[in-house]
Amino acid sequence: MRVLGIEGTAWCASAALYDAETDSVLIESNPYEPDSGGIHPREAAEHMSEAIPEVVDAVLTAAEDRHGPDAIDAVAFSKGPGLGPCLRIVGTAARSLAGALDVPLVGVNHMVAHLEIGRHRSGFENPVCLNASGANAHLLGYHGGRYRVLGETMDAGVGNAIDKFTRHVGWDHPGGPKVEAAARRYAAGSDGPDDLLDLPYVVKGMDFSFSGISSAANDASDDGVPVEEICFSLQEHVFAMLTEVAERALSLTGAAELVLGGGVAQNDRLREMLGSMCAARGAEFHAPEPRFLRDNAGMIAVLGAKMAAAGDTLPIPESAIDPNFRPDQVPVTWRSGESVVRGRAAGAGGDETDADRRGAEATVEVLAGGGRGDGDDEVSAPDAGRRVIKRRVPKAYRHPVLDRTLRRDRTVAEARLTSEARRAGVPTPLVYDADVPNATLTLQHVGDRDLAAALEGGTGRAASVGRHLARLHAAGIVHGDPTTRNVRVASETTGEGSTPPESEAREETAADRTALIDFGLAYHSGHVEDHAMDLHVFEGSVRATAADPEPLIEAFEAGYAAVGDDDVLDRLRDVRGRGRYR
Numbered sequence: 001m002r003v004l005g006i007e008g009t010a011w012c013a014s015a016a017l018y019d020a021e022t023d024s025v026l027i028e029s030n031p032y033e034p035d036s037g038g039i040h041p042r043e044a045a046e047h048m049s050e051a052i053p054e055v056v057d058a059v060l061t062a063a064e065d066r067h068g069p070d071a072i073d074a075v076a077f078s079k080g081p082g083l084g085p086c087l088r089i090v091g092t093a094a095r096s097l098a099g100a101l102d103v104p105l106v107g108v109n110h111m112v113a114h115l116e117i118g119r120h121r122s123g124f125e126n127p128v129c130l131n132a133s134g135a136n137a138h139l140l141g142y143h144g145g146r147y148r149v150l151g152e153t154m155d156a157g158v159g160n161a162i163d164k165f166t167r168h169v170g171w172d173h174p175g176g177p178k179v180e181a182a183a184r185r186y187a188a189g190s191d192g193p194d195d196l197l198d199l200p201y202v203v204k205g206m207d208f209s210f211s212g213i214s215s216a217a218n219d220a221s222d223d224g225v226p227v228e229e230i231c232f233s234l235q236e237h238v239f240a241m242l243t244e245v246a247e248r249a250l251s252l253t254g255a256a257e258l259v260l261g262g263g264v265a266q267n268d269r270l271r272e273m274l275g276s277m278c279a280a281r282g283a284e285f286h287a288p289e290p291r292f293l294r295d296n297a298g299m300i301a302v303l304g305a306k307m308a309a310a311g312d313t314l315p316i317p318e319s320a321i322d323p324n325f326r327p328d329q330v331p332v333t334w335r336s337g338e339s340v341v342r343g344r345a346a347g348a349g350g351d352e353t354d355a356d357r358r359g360a361e362a363t364v365e366v367l368a369g370g371g372r373g374d375g376d377d378e379v380s381a382p383d384a385g386r387r388v389i390k391r392r393v394p395k396a397y398r399h400p401v402l403d404r405t406l407r408r409d410r411t412v413a414e415a416r417l418t419s420e421a422r423r424a425g426v427p428t429p430l431v432y433d434a435d436v437p438n439a440t441l442t443l444q445h446v447g448d449r450d451l452a453a454a455l456e457g458g459t460g461r462a463a464s465v466g467r468h469l470a471r472l473h474a475a476g477i478v479h480g481d482p483t484t485r486n487v488r489v490a491s492e493t494t495g496e497g498s499t500p501p502e503s504e505a506r507e508e509t510a511a512d513r514t515a516l517i518d519f520g521l522a523y524h525s526g527h528v529e530d531h532a533m534d535l536h537v538f539e540g541s542v543r544a545t546a547a548d549p550e551p552l553i554e555a556f557e558a559g560y561a562a563v564g565d566d567d568v569l570d571r572l573r574d575v576r577g578r579g580r581y582r
C-alpha cells in the first residue's frame with residue numbers, strides 16, 4: 001500500500017509518500033517562519049493555502065513518476081488538533097485529492113501520529129510514549145483499546161513554554177533550538193555548569209505545569225541574569241520534569257519501553273536525560289530521527305497506512321476537522337488489545353518482591369519485624385511490626401544541584417506530612433526515623449499490596465481512598481501524588497492495616513482498609529483547585545490501569561462527597577477540561 005499524507009496543523013506545510021511494502025518515506029515540507037513574535041493563526045493559514053498545494057504536487061509527481069497513475073492507494077490528513085484556519089485548508093486539500101484520485105480518505109490524529117511513528121521506527125510492542133511538542137506535552141499508554149493520557153501539562157505545551165521565554169528576550173521563532181545552543185555554550189564555559197538558577201519545578205502525580213517556570217525565566221532576564229545561564233537552567237528544570245513523569249508512568253504501568261515524539265524531542269539534552277533514566281531502570285528508549293520528530297507528513301502517512309489497512313477510513317461527510325481532537329478520543333483500530341499495564345500493576349498475584357517496591361524515586365527495603373505483632377492488626381508499639389527503609393536515590397539524569405534539592409525537600413515533606421496526616425485521622429505509616437542528609441526514611445510497613453495490584457477487588461477500597469483524601473484536605477493538606485501505587489491495601493486474611501484511627505476502623509471492613517503512603521510531593525494548601533488536582537491525579541491513575549474504571553471512580557467520588565467539600569468535586573470537572581489544545 002502507498003499512502004499520501006498531508007500535514008498542516010500549525011507551522012509546517014508538508015506532504016509525504018509512504019510505501020508500506022518497502023517501508024520508505026518521502027517527505028516534502030515548507031515551514032512557516034513568522035517575521036516577528038510567535039505563530040499568528042491568520043498568517044499561518046495564508047502560508048498553508050500557498051504551500052500545501054505545492055508540497056502535495058511535488059510528492060504526487062514523484063509518486064506518479066515512480067509508480068504510474070495508480071500510485072496512491074489512500075490519502076491521509078491531520079484532522080486535529082491544531083489551529084482551525086490551518087486545519088481547514090488541509091482538510092479541503094485532502095478531500096479534493098482523495099476525490100480526484102478516487103481513493104479512500106483517512107483522518108489522522110496528529111498527536112497519535114507523533115507517538116505511532118516512534119513505535120513504528122523502534123519496533124517496540126507496547127511502549128509508554130512521551131509527546132514533547134510545541135503545543136502539547138503528554139504521556140500516553142495503550143489501554144482498553146485507546147491511547148490513555150497518563151499525564152499531561154496543565155497549562156502550556158513544552159515548546160510553547162520555552163518559546164515564551166525566547167520571545168521575551170527578543171529571539172525569533174522557534175526558540176527551542178536557540179535555547180539549546182545557548183545552554184550548550186553555558187555548559188562549555190567557565191561559569192557552568194555547577195550553578196543552577198532556582199526555578200519552579202511542578203509535578204503532580206504524572207501531570208505537570210510550565211506556566212510558573214516561563215514567568216520565572218522572564219523575571220530572571222529582567223533582573224539581569226545572563227541569558228545563557230537562564231537557558232541552561234530552564235532546560236535542566238523543564239526536561240527533568242518531563243523525565244521524572246515519564247519514569248513515574250513506567251513505574252505505574254510496569255512498561256519497559258519508552259518512545260519520544262514531537263518537535264522538542266529534537267533536543268539532545270532531553271534525549272540524553274530520558275536515555276539515562278531508562279538505562280538506569282533497565283527500560284528501552286527510542287527517539288526517531290529528527291525528520292520524524294518535528295511536525296511532518298511522514299508520520300501522518302505511516303499511521304494513515306495502518307488505519308487504511310484496518311479499514312479505518314472516512315466518508316466525506318464525517319471528515320470534518322477538529323481543533324481540539326484529543327488522542328484518547330481515537331478508537332485504536334490498527335493494533336492488538338494488549339494493555340501497556342503489566343505484571344503487578346495489572347494485578348498479578350504472589351508475594352511482593354523488592355523489585356515490586358521499586359518506585360519511580362526511591363528504593364524501598366522491608367526489614368523483618370522486631371518481635372510480636374508482625375503482620376498483626378494491632379501494631380500497638382512502634383517496634384512491634386515490620387519496617388521499611390525508603391531511600392530516595394540520586395538520579396544521574398538530573399543536574400546535581402536540582403537532584404540534591406528535590407531529594408532533601410521531598411524527604412522532609414514526607415516525614416512531616418505523613419505524620420500530620422495521621423494526626424488528622426488519615427491512615428498512614430508511622431515515621432520512625434528521618435535521615436535527611438541521606439534522603440532516607442524509616443517507616444512502618446503497611447498493607448500487603450499496592451492498590452494498583454488490587455484494583456479489581458471491589459469498590460470499597462476506592463471509596464475509602466475518597467474518604468482519606470477528604471479528611472486530608474479538611475486538615476489543609478494536599479497529597480500531591482495519590483496514584484494507585486501510593487495507596488496500600490490490607491487483605492482480609494492478613495489484616496496488616498495501618499493502625500487505623502477508630503473512626504476509620506468502624507467504617508470499613510478489613511478488606512476495604514487502605515492507607516496512603518508517599519507524601520514526598522505533599523504540601524499545605526486549603527485551595528479548592530489544589531484539592532481537585534489530587535482527585536484528578538487519583539482518577540487518572542485508575543483510568544489508566546483499571547479494566548473497568550467507572551464504578552471505581554464513582555465509588556471514590558461518593559467516598560469523597562461523604563466526608564469532604566462538594567466545591568472540590570465541582571472544580572474537578574473544570575480540571576478535567578484542561579490540557580486541551582490551545
Ligand SMILES: C[C@@H](O)[C@H](NC(=O)OP(=O)(O)OC[C@H]1O[C@@H](n2cnc3c(N)ncnc32)[C@H](O)[C@@H]1O)C(=O)O
Nearest residue numbers: 009010133134135136159174176177263264267294295
Ligand atoms: C498540534 C501541532 O500543530 C503541534 N505542533 C508543534 O508544536 O510543532 P512541533 O514541530 O511538534 O514542535 C515545535 C516546537 O519544537 C521546539 N523545538 C524545535 N527544536 C527544538 C530543540 N532543539 N530544543 C527544544 N525545542 C525545540 C520549537 O521551539 C517549537 O516550540 C503539536 O504537535 O503540538
Ligand SMILES: Nc1ncnc2c1ncn2[C@@H]1O[C@H](COP(=O)(O)OP(=O)(O)OP(=O)(O)O)[C@@H](O)[C@H]1O
Nearest residue numbers: 251357359360361362364429443444445446485518
Ligand atoms: N510504608 C510502606 N509499607 C509498605 N510498603 C511500602 C511502604 N512504603 C513504600 N512501600 C512500597 O514501595 C513502593 C514504592 O514506594 P513509594 O511510592 O513511597 O516510592 P516512590 O519511589 O516515591 O514511588 P512513586 O514515585 O513511583 O510513587 C510502594 O508502591 C509500595 O509498594
Ligand SMILES: [Fe+2]
Nearest residue numbers: 133262263295
Ligand atoms: Fe506536532
